[in-house]
Amino acid sequence: SYNLDGDLIGIVAGDKIYGEEMDKKDWGLRPIPRVEVYKGLIFANLDPQAMPLEEFLGEFRWYLDIMLGRSDGGMEVRGVPQRWVVHA
Structure with missing residues (x-):
């Protein structure tokens, strides 16, 4: 400990x-050279020269925002609900 x-x-x-x-x-x-927070998640990077977290996440931020930006009011469904099935 x-x-x-x-x-x-x-x-x-x-x-x-x-x-x-x-x-x-x-x-x-x-010590961890680089620690950043995004939407309440804590990211630690051992490379002090690494690009900023938001730049690294790029377009994936959109998906994180959907999952982490939920509210008590729920989500709004746009369009017809779909059921996706993937046969393996």
Whole structure:
């Protein structure tokens, strides 16, 4: 387990598995260079040079917006409802 600063403070059966040689100070959490939030979802990227999340998502944002932008009032169906069947 880790504390709020990301320092390793405990390992289940750590003494039995790793012995006394393991220095917990060497195994803390590392900072994530890029963290972005989209519609309440948290995305972490280990590449600090990566393109911005919204650019990476591109046109897929439309689908996320539909699924994540729901309201208590429900969704509006436009056109005739369809039933899709895929035979495998």
